[in-house]
Amino acid sequence: MRALVSIFAGLLILISLYQLSFTWFVNQHEKEQGKKAEMYVKRTYPLTPQQKYPTNTEARAYYKDTVDNAHDAYLDSLLTATRDKKITWWGQTYQKAKESELLLGLDLQGGINVTMDIALDGLIKNGLANNPKDPQLLKAIGEAQRRKLNSDQNFIDLFASVYREQNPGTRLAPLFVNANNKLPGDASDSRVLNYIHDQANAAMKQTYQVLRKRIDKFGVAQPNINLDENKGIITVELAGASDPERVRKYLQSTANLQFWEVYTLEELSNSVMSASKALDEYMSATTVDTNGVAKKDTTTRNILVSKIKFIPPQQDQNTGKVSYSPSLGLSLLADTAAVNKYLAIPAVRNSFPSNLKFLWGKQDRDDDGKLSNFLRLYAIKTVPGKDKASLEGDAIEDARQEFDQVTNEVAVAMEMNPTGARNWATLTGKNVGKPIAIVLDDIVYSAPNVIQKIEGGHSRVTMGSGGKNQQLVVEEANDLANILKAGKLEAPAIIVQEQVVGPTLGAQAVNGGIMAFAIAFIVIFALMLVYYNTAGIVANIALILNLLFTIGVLSALNATLTAPGIAGLVLTIGMAVDTNVIIFERIKEELSKGNTYAQAVKTGYLRSLPPVLDAHITTMLTAIILFIYGLGPVLGFATTQILGILLSLFCGILVSRLITDFYTNKNRHFVYFTGLSKRIFKHAAFKFIQYRKVAYMISAVVLLLGVASFFHGFRYGVEFSGGRSYVVNFGKSVNAEEIRNSLEKTFGTTPTIKTYGGPDKLNITTDYRVSETGLTVDSAVQSTLYNGLKTFLPDGTTQQDFNNRLLEGSNKVNPTISDDLKKGAQWATFWSMLIIAIYIFIRFRDWRYSLGTIVALLHDVLVTMAVFSFLKDVVPFPLEIDQHFIAAILTVIGFSMNDTVIVYDRIREYSHTMHGADKTTILNKAINDTLSRTIMTSLTVFLTILILFLVGGEVTKGFAFAMLIGVITGTYSSIFVAAPILIDFAKDKPLGEAAPAPQKGSSTQKAVTNKA
Incomplete structure (x- = not known):
């Protein structure tokens, strides 16, 4: 067995180091190329933005973006050029090594999750x-x-x-x-x-x-x-x-390409005047004072014209010929929702032909590459009696990006099949001198005038020139060509949840996570040595191997390390040593009974195995349920926790025993006591059970507060409430109340605003237009947000500056998926508690143990929820019910069982060894004798979570706070709730009938009986 453990541990060490080496080699190569990119930028752009434009803020920001884009583009070209370069000692190329490196989640490196x-x-x-x-x-x-x-x-x-x-x-x-x-x-x-x-x-x-x-x-x-x-x-x-x-x-994009005939303003001039009049009358009739009397308000005149800038006809100076734009007019992006609402009013809609359909055009770019704040409105001429256009996208056989040979504008060229070519020739022949709209997913990409009938099935979508930033338009054209070539979606897919993390937030999450990990490791490493003397070396070796194996296996499985995943690693530091704590505390007990070191080690490992297995199995069960019900980054936490639990068993039991036996067999032994640990709790004789009624009253009050919290209400995260959440960096301290008032006027609803890491950053949550779908809705909401915040932003901040630099992250969840997530969280909590109760019943074969478990877990959950409810407006950081909170609750449920199972196992053991003792004596002794390990297992986890809370960053702060509450209340409930229930229910029934009694005359029985 020892040889097998040695071989397996050695293989795991080699595999883990091998897998992590790819990350090291890739980082070294990318640093080297990054230095070359920096040198290139310094040569090409020798002046800093401040030196180049000392007084022009907007020009300075644009110049900085240009320099950053040049750096990124050159670095990307260097990495692409060196992808076949061998960068490892054994000849692995950069591209292959990149595929094997440890993956960082988007919440750590920035990116988009949908x-x-x-x-x-x-x-x-x-x-x-x-x-x-x-x-x-x-x-x-x-x-x-x-x-x-x-x-x-x-x-x-x-x-x-x-x-x-x-x-x-x-x-x-x-x-x-x-x-x-x-x-x-x-x-x-x-x-x-x-x-x-x-x-x-x-x-x-x-x-x-x-x-x-x-x-x-x-x-x-x-x-x-x-x-x-x-x-x-x-x-x-x-x-x-x-x-x-x-x-x-x-x-x-569903790749639903259509070709439509178009109404021009010339054909619709009377309809527009009629619609404008109908809208004014409708709005005047619906504008009433508080007594129900209609107001004469000049703001209800020419509303349509105020929201749509209709494009007048243009006259050719040479020929005198008048031409009309293919679009009716332009509207501000922020006004499109209002225009849609107005045009849908029956009186307004009936002013237009019945075969007319309004569609918006795509967002164009100006010569600087910036997206326009205006959208074009088109009037599409539908085919009577049909839902489909005269020509559909299934006729497209190929698509590619190209440049117009005359104007150098970016375009997407399309080739049609024979049937499509014939229909295209018919459609263009019928509309010579008129525009035809090329529409993708109900967005008009272009509407060129037909000069002559087009034969052969050739067509083109013109994307514009892009001016100084033509590459952006080329990128859009390539995207469109790829969409058309990949094919049409039979079942449309709609984004119902979206998380955007900027590189700044990602870097902060990485730094906070690494700092929390390092500090927690040092603290627990030192604690093991201070409390367990040289035996702490064994625990620390097991801890180091546990962490190495966990990260190595994550890399080997191509799993993604997320911010909650790092939180899982930090938690693993605390929980990994718990196995050794339980074993060491038992060995200390055996030594106190006068056993030799060899006997104490053997008995300690043997008697500690059941509670260690129970604790790990219950925690594993909750982690598996979290993995099943979790989404996104929370899955990373569940994955890390599952690996950590499995490897903790291997390292804490088998590897630790291997090291201990190797050292002990040479007539040496580890010292398990220090001056501190020898004295603490040595003669603990607290009368916990006698004070159970006081504890019951305290718990009853707490439970009432927990139930009351459901009436007092919670602050749900955007994942559970639905809506949009934004992290905005203002670059200076701002007044949250002033911003709330400004956005309330802009959105028409009151947003939720909390500071995010400091007074210069705010997390803004709103349900504005959350139920609306469409490709332009998100941009319109972001534009509205910018307008509401404009007066609080640095002078000269443009919409593009806001999007690229100040908007560091966003999260959007549709109400449909938020309800699903909320139900999933409720079921996950329910199944966790039920499955653990069933496991405890199977393990101890007594319904009282299961009842104590359920009551203790309910106690822990309700206490945590009460704190989150009643302190949500008190503490300076968000206390939200979201997926991170549910991850914390499930982890608390699993962890709370660690202490409970240890106490239960000792109660069952003493019920067979303390003959003649009453239940109160047995329970008090069981709790007192396990008090040292109860406190130590809780302390190691509490310290690591406290460090995570203090320095781990905003992403995991709510999770860490919930865990801190859970660890405290879990320790309390194990002692004052779970154990006393065994004595107050079925009083005539003996305790722990399922456990086999130790053999008569064993050292354990003698020692315990003598002590009793």
């Missing part, structure tokens, strides 16, 4: 139903969408049940049966539903494959995409990506 919900309602309506406009179909889909917010049922089954409710006795077959799907006309509902489920699964897989193809061409290193067929979601991680708008367009 969760995409596959829209099965669109598949049912537009892909499978015979008539997408069937009123009964649409009514059932709408109700199913509403119920989905509060239901765990699959959307397809939910739709079927709603349809049956609304149309009793009506079968589904008439809605879906046609010649293409080969379903018989009399198909049963179950057969139709099976068909829909099959089509939905196929569409999900097709959507996943198309998105994978797109992501592979996106241009970031090591992108990560995963499909969860059970939940119907796709998660995408693009670490290092820095342009959220580009990612949204790239991922959410």
Whole structure:
């Protein structure tokens, strides 16, 4: 056995060092190339921004961005050029080594994480139903969408049940049966539903494959995409990506390309005047004073003209010919929501032709490469009686980015199949001298005038020149070409959760995590030596190996290290030594009984094995449940914790025993006492059980506060409440109340504002337009945020400066996914407590132990929730109920069982050795004899979490605070709640019948009996 442990430990050391060496070699190579990039920038741009533009703030910021972009571009070119260079001692290339390095999550290096919900309602309506406009179909889909917010049922089954409710006795077959799907006309509902489920699964897989193809061409290193067929979601991680708008367009585009005829302002001039008048009348009628009397308000005149800048006709100076723009006019990005609302008013909509559909154009760039704050409004001429355009994107066979040979503008050239070529020739021939809109996913990319009939199936989308930043437009054109080539999404995927972390926040998270890790390691390392003398060396060797193996295995599995993952490593430092603490405390007891060192070590390891296994299994169970229900970075914490638990068993039991036996066999022994540890708790004889009623009263008050917290309310994180959250760096101290008032006027709702690490940074959360979808909504909300904050930002801050430099991070969660996350958290907590209670019942075979477990865990959870409820407006940092909080609760549930199981195990042991002793005596002795290890196991974890709380950064502060509360209350409940319940229920029943009694005459029995 010893040889096997030695070989396995040696192999793990070699594998871990080998895996981590890739990270070291890659970092060295990238540092070397980074120095070359810095030298290039200094040669090309010798002046600093301050020297170049000492008085012009805007020019200075633009110049800094130019220099940074040049540095990044040159560094990227160097790394690309050296990807085949051998950088390891054994000849591994940079590209291969990069694939094997330890992956950092986007919350550490910056990047974008999105969760995409596959829209099965669109598949049912537009892909499978015979008539997408069937009123009964649409009514059932709408109700199913509403119920989905509060239901765990699959959307397809939910739709079927709603349809049956609304149309009793009506079968589904008439809605879906046609010649293409080969379903018989009399198909049963179950057969139709099976068909829909099959089509939905196929569409999900097709959507996943198309998105994978797109992501592979996106241009970031090591992108990560995963499909969860059970939940119907796709998660995408693009670490290092820095342009959220580009990612949204790239991922959410369904590649639904259409070619439409267009109405010009010339054709709609009368309609526009009629619509403007109708809107003014409508707004005047709805503007009333507090007595219900209509007000005469001049602000209700020419509203449409105030929101849309209509483009007048242009006259050619040479020919005198008048021409109209293909678009009707321009609107501010922030006004698009209002314009959409106005144009949807029936009186306004009826002023326009029935076959007209309004669409917005894409955001253009100016000559400096900045995105415009205006969008063009187009009036599309639909085909009467049809939902599809005259020409659809399925006719496209190839697409590529190119340059116009005359104007040098960036364009996307498209080639059509024979059928598409014929339809294109017909459409262009019919519209010579008129514009044709080229539309992708209901966004007009261009609307060129047709000069002549186009044969051969050639077409082009003009993207503009881009001016000084043409590369940005080239990037957009390449994205569009890739989207068209990858294919159309059968089932659209909508971003329901999005997290954007800027490089600044990422660097802060890394620095805080590393500092917390280092300090915690030093503190626990020293504590083991101070408290356990030379035996502490064994614990420290096991700790070092545990951490080395954990990080090495993470790297070998290509797992991603996140900020919560680092928190998991910090927690592992505290929990890894707990195994040795339990063993050492038992060895100390055996030595105090007069046993030899060899006997004490043997008995200590043997008798410590059951509580160690119990503690690790209960913690493992909660970690597995967290892994199942968690999303995003929290998965990193669960993964790290699971690995840490498994390796803690190996290092704390097998490796520690191997080292101890090796040292002891040479007639030497480790010293387990110091002056401090020899005296502390040596003669502990506290009467815990006698004071249980006082403890019950305290717990009752606490539990009442816990229940009251549900009425007092919590501050839910954006993950559970839905909404958008932004981290904004103002560069100076700001007044949060003034900013709240300003944004309340801008958004129309009151945002939640908390400081984020310092008075110059704020975390702003709002539900403004959270339920709206569309590619332009996120940009419009961000533009509105900028307008609301403009007076508080540094002078000269533009929208682009705000997006690129001051907006350090953002998080968006749709209400649908937030409800799912909230339900998942509730189920995770419930299953954790139930599974642990069942395990304890199986382990101790007594329902009282399970009852004590449940009550103690409920006590711990309710105390933590009460603190988060009643202190949410008191402490200077956010106390939010989010995924990090749930991770802390589940960890507390698992950790709380460590102390409880140790006490329970000793109670069961003493119930067989202390013959004739009453239950109160047994319980008091069990608690007192395990008090030293209870305090030490809690202390090691408490110290590491306290360090994480103080220096670990804002990302994990809420998690650490919840853990601190949980560790304190968990220790209290193990002593004053879980144990006393054994004596107050089933008083006539003996304790611990399941445990086999030690053999008669054993040293343990004699010593305990004598002490009793």
